Amino acid sequence: MKYSRLLYVILTSLLFCFTTLLKGETSFDAKIYKSSKGKFLNYRIHLPENLNPKKQYPFVLFFHGAGERGSDNKKQLIHGVKDLLAYSNKLNVPAIIVAPQCLAGEQWVNTPWGNLSHKMPTEPSDSMRLTIELLNESIKTLPVDKKRIYVTGLSMGGFGTWDIVQRMPKTFAAAMPVCGGGDTEMVSLIKTVPIWVFHGGSDKAVKTKRSRDMVTALGKVGSEVKYTEYEGVGHNSWDRTYRDEDALTWFFHQKKSSK
Helix, strand or coil: CHHHHHHHHHHHHHHHHHHHHHHHHHCCEEEEEECCCCCEEEEEEECCCCCCCCCCEEEEEEECCHHHCCCCCCHHHCCCHHHHHHHHHHCCCCCEEEEEECCCCCCCCCCCCCCCCCCCCCCCCHHHHHHHHHHHHHHHHCCEEEEEEEEEEECHHHHHHHHHHHHCCCCCCEEEEECCCCCHHHHHHHCCCCEEEEEECCCCCCCHHHHHHHHHHHHHCCCCCEEEEECCCCCCCHHHHHCCHHHHHHHHHCCCCCC
């Protein structure tokens, strides 16, 4: 009887985990964006239930990390993005969430992640270019609130977050780069964009210096950038970040002024 009860508990727990994962995945429809030049970008999109085309919804663009690259159009949902959806559902703030997938061997930003600095490439990477096209198309074809367009990403996606904000500084209401890095010489372009930066204090994959330098540079040009550094935490600073309700509340409450 004792072992039967234990087996029941284990099976029930496994079923709950499987159901939760399945529900999270099916909340995001699998799509493929095709550019005018015939290039493809896999992406997942979550649309609010009973989408009202006459309403306007917040839009969140999510950049995954290096380990989620590929062509399965699934792995980009492993970290972070489901936490964003869970927060949106909990607070009853329906949002459009888009998570593109970078192909294996490609990057959101063509720069080595271990370097202590980099100059933003003049041209975006192929994956970033397609993502920018997808973003612009989404703004045109979906009921997006243009005053509430957000971007966030982790690791390789943290680099992607800095990159797209610096390329499109007038688009985003807020950015939340996690353990990434940007071009410190471009910060004057984004000094008015609300940004909250996160990094692990013991990160060996992407040096903590990358976020610290961006925060310092932004401060010098008058930005009110926010910064959280997790003492003793290595590269995985995203779990704590995307489960931090204070951070997500700040993120979703940012709104561009009419100016």
